[in-house]
Amino acid sequence: xxxxxxxxxxxxxxxxxxxxxxxxxxCNRGDLPSVKIGTHRRVRRADVEEILQAHTLTxxxxxxxxxxxxxxxxLLTKPDATMSLARKNIRRWSSMHRPDGKANDxxxxxxxxxxxxxERTVETVLSSSPRAxxxxxxxPFAGVLSQTERMAALTSFRATHxxxxx
Numbered sequence: 001x002x003x004x005x006x007x008x009x010x011x012x013x014x015x016x017x018x019x020x021x022x023x024x025x026x027c028n029r030g031d032l033p034s035v036k037i038g039t040h041r042r043v044r045r046a047d048v049e050e051i052l053q054a055h056t057l058t059x060x061x062x063x064x065x066x067x068x069x070x071x072x073x074x075l076l077t078k079p080d081a082t083m084s085l086a087r088k089n090i091r092r093w094s095s096m097h098r099p100d101g102k103a104n105d106x107x108x109x110x111x112x113x114x115x116x117x118x119e120r121t122v123e124t125v126l127s128s129s130p131r132a133x134x135x136x137x138x139x140p141f142a143g144v145l146s147q148t149e150r151m152a153a154l155t156s157f158r159a160t161h162x163x164x165x166x
Contacts, residue, residue: 004044004045004046005044005045006035006037006042006043006044006045007042007043007044007045007048008040008041008042009023009024009027009040009041009043010023012032012043012048015048015052016048016051016052016129017127017128018123018127018129019123021120022123022127022129023041023043024041026131027041027043031131032047032048032051033047051129051130057128057133059161061128061133061136062157062161063154063157063161064133064136064137064139065126065128065133065136066153066154066156066157066161067145067150067153067154067157068125068126068136068139068141069125069126070145070149070150070152070153071125071141071144071145072122072125072126074144074145075118075121075122075125075144076118076122079118082141082144083114083118083121085140085141085143085144086110086114086140086141086144087111087114087140089140089141089142089143090107090110090111090114090140093107093138093140094107094108102138103138106134106135106137106138107138107140109135110135110138110139110140113135114140125141
């Protein structure tokens with residue numbers, strides 16, 4: 001296929017490994033260029049391929065993703081308590097950061113993710129997209145994992161990820 005081929009949002013979602021709604025959100029925020037044909041969005045294949053080629057996770061990003069995967073059990077078995085703790089962290093931390101700063105932008109976006117429900121939260125926690133990696137830098141899930149769980153997750157991460165391959 002040509003690089004200027006226009007793809008449907010569902011096709012883009014399949015290529016990026018995210019939901020179609022996430023692709024629509026990326027387009028709405030301007031993170032993914034798109035055009036409207038009638039009422040339908042279309043995305044250039046070249047723009048999708050650029051995202052796929054440009055985004056290789058760093059060692060630190062892989063570690064953050066691993067830790068977030070570790071908290072998934074809490075999120076799925078105790079969603080109300082886990083999301084409540086995340087909301088409490090957002091409220092507390094929002095007052096500690098500059099209102100116009102990047103940290104508060106991320107916290108506001110996390111709040112929207114939580115407001116969208118458990119599925120969207122799980123999708124964001126598991127995503128390796130550039131935006132999800134940025135959001136994990138200001139994750140509201142501090143305190144979900146016990147110190148023992150966190151150390152076990154980090155030990156298993158180190159055992160399975162060679163930092164020299166980063």
